[in-house]
Each structure stands twice: as structure tokens, then as C-alpha cells.
Amino acid sequence: MTPHQYCQDKAAASGSSFYYSFLFLDQARRQAITALYAFCREVDDAVDECNDPALAHAKLDWWRQEVDRIFENAASHPVGLALQEVRGRFGLARERFVEIIDGMAMDLQNSSYPDFPALQNYCYHVASTVGLLAASIFGHDDPRTLDYAHDLGIALQLTNIIRDIGEDARRSRIYLPADELQSFGVSAADLRAANYSSGFLALMDFQARRAESFYEQALAKLPAVDRRKQRPGLIMAVIYRTLLREIVRDGFLVLDRRTSLTPLRKIWLAGLTWLKG
Numbered sequence: 001m002t003p004h005q006y007c008q009d010k011a012a013a014s015g016s017s018f019y020y021s022f023l024f025l026d027q028a029r030r031q032a033i034t035a036l037y038a039f040c041r042e043v044d045d046a047v048d049e050c051n052d053p054a055l056a057h058a059k060l061d062w063w064r065q066e067v068d069r070i071f072e073n074a075a076s077h078p079v080g081l082a083l084q085e086v087r088g089r090f091g092l093a094r095e096r097f098v099e100i101i102d103g104m105a106m107d108l109q110n111s112s113y114p115d116f117p118a119l120q121n122y123c124y125h126v127a128s129t130v131g132l133l134a135a136s137i138f139g140h141d142d143p144r145t146l147d148y149a150h151d152l153g154i155a156l157q158l159t160n161i162i163r164d165i166g167e168d169a170r171r172s173r174i175y176l177p178a179d180e181l182q183s184f185g186v187s188a189a190d191l192r193a194a195n196y197s198s199g200f201l202a203l204m205d206f207q208a209r210r211a212e213s214f215y216e217q218a219l220a221k222l223p224a225v226d227r228r229k230q231r232p233g234l235i236m237a238v239i240y241r242t243l244l245r246e247i248v249r250d251g252f253l254v255l256d257r258r259t260s261l262t263p264l265r266k267i268w269l270a271g272l273t274w275l276k277g
Contacts, residue, residue: 002078003078004031004035006078006082007035007037007038007082010037010038010041010042010079011037018037020266021033021232021235024231024235025138025232028086028089029137029138031082033232035079035083036083036130036133038079038082039097039100040130043063043104044104046063048107057105060104066080067094067098069084070083070094070097071094092136096129096132097133099125100130102125103122103125104126106122107173112174112175113174113177113178114177115178115179116210118177122175123153123158126157127153128149128157131152131153131233132153138230138231138233139226139229140226140229141225141229142223142226147221148221149230151214152215152219152236152237155214155215155218156236156240158214159240159241159243159244162208163243164258165204165254166191166192166257167258169188170192176203180203180206181203184199185199186203194256196252196255200252201252205248205252212244215237231273231274234273235269235270235273239261243261246259
């Protein structure tokens with residue numbers, strides 16, 4: 001199995017919405033974005049699939065060393081070998097990969113965040129960094145496109161947080177700012193017990209409006225000259241924003257179930273967005 005086939009299998013097996021944004025790319029860019037996604041899955045799994053924090057830290061440290069090897073043309077892992085092949089062609093920055101690992105490490109250090117600035121810093125490390133790398137793979141002529149990619153990453157991660165609140169709470173991870181929970185009269189125990197109180201619904205409305213504002217902010221920053229090149233990111237925006245609006249329409253039933261879009265609907269949204277340019 002080649003390194004790129006390994007990455008392809010990793011991406012396809014995940015069932016993630018990110019997979020649908022890869023479908024319309026040329027082979028070189030599709031291989032690069034798939035390798036990036038596979039890297040994110042590997043370091044995320046190092047944390048989520050390991051019950052021993054010390055072992056999880058050790059795995060992340062190994063990936064830090066692999067990032068060094070990628071940029072020294074000495075990678076050993078299939079994902080590292082794939083990234084080593086594409087990093088120069090698309091100008092991928094070593095620092096962004098390190099920041100992604102730093103974001104995964106935050107899940108080992110923090111089970112909650114005191115306020116939105118702290119949460120936004122987490123979102124930057126686990127999502128905006130990926131967006132910045134992806135924007136480089138898709139291509140851009142205007143540096144302001146990176147501002148769009150940064151804000152879109154925040155919007156996507158906030159959508160993930162809203163979708164996964166109940167599941168995360170049962171794993172003792174609270175990705176809502178503690179001061180906002182307190183302000184709306186919602187406790188971690190309420191989240192774990194799936195208590196759909198009026199305070200919880202008001203809190204979720206506040207979170208959804210914030211996520212929507214980041215989508216609006218991101219799209220307003222995307223220069224027209226780069227819109228066609230950045231269509232894969234726009235596909236992600238459409239899919240995740242549609243998911244967010246489904247959650248809102250369903251009345252924020254996210255504590256004891258998981259809202260998702262069907263693969264057929266994702267393909268339809270992806271194709272429509274691509275054709276719109």
C-alpha cells in the first residue's frame with residue numbers, strides 16, 4: 001500500500017464531511033488535502049483512543065518528532081511520507097502542524113474553558129490551523145484569503161462543539177465557556193443528564209448565533225479573486241452551516257442524540273456549491 005492510498009483509506013473510513021470537499025479536486029491537490037486530513041485523524045486518535053494520558057502524550061510527542069522528520073525528508077509513517085511528498089509543492093508550514101498537535105494536547109490538559117477567548121484559542125489550534133493549511137493546498141492569490149480560512153475554521157469547530165455537546169459532556173469534556181454556562185444557569189451535570197431546560201435552550205441559541213456570525217465573517221473576508229480556488233472550503237462551509245441550521249430547527253436536541261446529514265445530501269450540497277463557483 002502506498003502512503004497516499006493509506007491516507008485515502010483513512011479519510012474514506014472516517015465518514016467525515018471533509019471527505020466530500022475533496023471529491024472535485026485535481027489529483028495533486030486531492031492527495032495533499034487527504035494527507036493533511038489523515039494527519040489530523042492520526043493525532044486526534046492518539047488522544048481520543050487512548051485512556052492513559054501519559055501514553056497519549058507520548059504518542060503526540062512521537063508525532064512532533066515525525067513533523068520534524070517530514071521537513072527533513074526523513075519521515076517514517078505513511079502519513080508523514082505522503083506529507084513529505086506534497087509539503088514543498090503547496091508551501092505547507094511546519095508551524096501549523098505543530099500547532100495542530102498542540103491543540104490535541106489541550107484535550108489532555110483541559111476538560112473545560114473559562115471563557116470564549118480561551119475556547120477560541122483551542123478552536124484556532126484544532127481547526128483554523130487546518131483551514132490555513134487547506135487554503136494553501138487549494139491555492140490563493142490574495143493573502144486576505146488566509147483571514148477567511150482562519151475564521152471559517154472557528155465556525156466549523158463551533159458547529160462541531162454544538163453538535164457533540166452531550167457526547168463530549170459524558171466524556172467529561174465541556175467545550176462551552178464556563179462563564180456562559182453560569183450566566184445561563186446550566187451546569188455540567190445538566191449536560192450529562194440531558195436536561196433540556198429553558199436556560200440550556202437559550203444558551204444554545206446564543207452559541208448558534210455566534211457560530212453563524214463566524215460563517216458570515218469568514219465569507220465576507222474571502223476575496224473574489226480566490227473564490228473558485230477555495231470552493232472545497234466553501235463546500236465545508238455549506239455542509240456544516242446546513243448541519244447547524246438543522247440542529248436549530250430540531251430545537252437543539254444535541255444532549256442525547258447526534259444530528260447528521262445523509263451522504264446523499266452532502267454530495268448534493270457539494271456538487272451544487274462547486275457548480276456555483
